[in-house]
Amino acid sequence: MKRREFIFLLVGAASVWPFKVYGQQPTSPVIGFLGGVTEDKYAIRLDAFRQGLKDTGFVEGQNVTVEYRWAEGHNERLPSLAAELVQHHVAVIVAGGTPSALAAKAATATIPIVAATAVDPVEAGLVSSLNRPGGNLTGVSNLNVEMGPKRLELLRQLIPKASAIALLVNPANPGLAEPFARSSGAAAGGLGLQLHILQASTEQDFEKAFERVAQLRADAVVIMPDVFFTSRSKQLAELSLRYRVPTIYQYHTFAAAGGLISYSSDENEYYRLVGVYTGRILKGDKPADLPIQRSTKVEMIVNLKTARVFGITVPLDLIGRADEIIE
Numbered sequence: 001m002k003r004r005e006f007i008f009l010l011v012g013a014a015s016v017w018p019f020k021v022y023g024q025q026p027t028s029p030v031i032g033f034l035g036g037v038t039e040d041k042y043a044i045r046l047d048a049f050r051q052g053l054k055d056t057g058f059v060e061g062q063n064v065t066v067e068y069r070w071a072e073g074h075n076e077r078l079p080s081l082a083a084e085l086v087q088h089h090v091a092v093i094v095a096g097g098t099p100s101a102l103a104a105k106a107a108t109a110t111i112p113i114v115a116a117t118a119v120d121p122v123e124a125g126l127v128s129s130l131n132r133p134g135g136n137l138t139g140v141s142n143l144n145v146e147m148g149p150k151r152l153e154l155l156r157q158l159i160p161k162a163s164a165i166a167l168l169v170n171p172a173n174p175g176l177a178e179p180f181a182r183s184s185g186a187a188a189g190g191l192g193l194q195l196h197i198l199q200a201s202t203e204q205d206f207e208k209a210f211e212r213v214a215q216l217r218a219d220a221v222v223i224m225p226d227v228f229f230t231s232r233s234k235q236l237a238e239l240s241l242r243y244r245v246p247t248i249y250q251y252h253t254f255a256a257a258g259g260l261i262s263y264s265s266d267e268n269e270y271y272r273l274v275g276v277y278t279g280r281i282l283k284g285d286k287p288a289d290l291p292i293q294r295s296t297k298v299e300m301i302v303n304l305k306t307a308r309v310f311g312i313t314v315p316l317d318l319i320g321r322a323d324e325i326i327e
Contacts, residue, residue, distance in 0.1 A: 029282050031066045032085030032111075034078065034104055035096040038070050041231035042096065044253075045116075045271040049094070052275020058282060071100075073228050075172050078103035086111060092281050094274060095139070097227045098175045101126055105137055112287045114277045115139035116270065118225045121292050124175055130292045138287040140273045142265035142295045144225035144250055145180050149187030151248045151263055154300075155220045156191055158261070158312050159246060162219035164194040166245075168209055169224040172201040180224045201228070206235060210243045223249040225264070233257055246310050255301040255326055260310065266297040299323040 033049075035042050050060055058064040067088055069081035082103040085093055092112045095101040101115035105126055113136055115126060121141055127133035156162060167184055169177040181197055188195040196216050198209045213221055223229055223236060230251060237257035240247035250264030273293050281287060303326040307314050319325060 028063050028065050029091040030088070031064060031278060031282075032088060032090035032093040033066050033068045033096065034071075034082055034085060034093060034100040035068065036071050036075060036078070036100055036227040037073050037231040039068060041227075044267055045096065048268040048271035049275040049278075052272040052277075053279050055272070055276055056279025056283065058279050064282065073231065075099045075228075079106060082107035092278055094278055098124060099173055099227075101137070101139070102175060109136055111136065112281045113137040113139070114274055114281065114287070116274045117141045118144040119176055119179055120145075123179065127292060132288070133290065133292060134288050136287055138277060138290040138292060140270060140277065140293045140295055142270050143298065144264055145176060145183065147250075147263060147265075147298075148180050148184040148222070148224075151222050152184060152187050152191060152193065154261060154263060154318070155222065155246065155248055156193070157315060157318060158307070159219050162193065164196065164216065164218045166196045166198055166209075166213045166216060166218040166221045167224065168198050168200055168221055168229075170201050170226045170228055171199045173226050173228070176226055177224060184222065203232065203235065206232070206239055210239045210245065213245050214243055218245065221245055221247040223247065225250050233259070241306065241309065244310065246306075246312065252299070252301050252324070255303045255324075258303065258306055260303055260306045260312070262299075262301045264299065265295045266299050269297040270295040301326065 060066050067090060069085060071077040071081060078099055086108045093104045095104040095113055095115040098117045098119050101117055104113045115137055116139060121127045122130060126137055169181055171177060185195055196218055198212055200206055200209045233254040234257040237254055237259040241258050246260045248261045248263060249259055251262055251267055255262040273295055277290060300322050301324045302314055302322045305327060
């Protein structure tokens with residue numbers, strides 16, 4: 001006999017509520033995840049994000065569903081992808097990166113947004129206040145833009161005679177490129193360094209940029225924090241080795257691929273906090289009342305093998321401060 005489902009209504013003086021005799025579990029909430037590159041390039045971040053969700057009681061595929069949209073390195077696609085998530089009526093949008101956050105904010109003023117950014121969200125126009133965001137967007141910001149001057153200082157430690165540094169930025173991400181170039185320029189002046197700003201927004205630009213570094217006889221390269229660059233950490237590290245130019249960037253993957261040094265916010269902690277905030281919103285917290293969090297945990301990885309290739313002696317105090325040494 002075919003099983004049927006019956007829904008009874010109990011009618012009282014003040015309310016009407018349904019219950020099921022034979023029913024399925026209530027439909028799980030849907031999260032929209034808007035990313036700037038591809039899913040495989042976000043693997044570390046997604047693992048951390050899912051852990052944050054789990055910390056608040058949500059497990060993807062069990063009691064929550066995630067709709068992913070990937071721009072595949074083309075920021076111009078983000079507005080239409082954000083619009084798709086809005087049309088899908090997701091419960092909350094997670095914006096993985098500053099360009100994604102700007103696109104999500106432009107797409108909806110009602111759906112809650114949890115943004116992961118590397119810039120000051122107030123300066124970027126995402127929120128009115130760090131403590132009381134006041135709209136439908138909150139999130140987590142890291143220190144990667146603020147670390148620009150520190151990266152220059154680390155290179156000066158490693159290469160005391162350095163006089164010129166190249167700064168590689170992505171012009172397709174002006175919300176990050178402009179403040180990063182500004183803070184790095186001020187720091188370079190204080191250190192007596194000449195700063196050359198080079199641009200790359202496609203893989204084809206990388207080779208030209210490193211050729212230009214060689215022409216300028218720059219002593220080292222600092223790479224701006226950017227999702228597009230992060231997704232191509234291995235390629236950038238290989239170019240730095242091929243052109244024999246010491247380079248500093250963010251995250252473990254860069255140093256592991258042969259980059260001289262990585263210095264950044266801890267990627268796992270950063271996205272775990274994003275997951276926690278997403279879970280809290282699913283439980284009823286309002287983004288307007290959730291202060292922007294700061295991911296303050298920092299990690300530094302030094303590749304001694306690469307240092308030897310460049311003939312660089314890494315100071316003992318820097319080795320002692322490193323979270324990991326790659327031999």
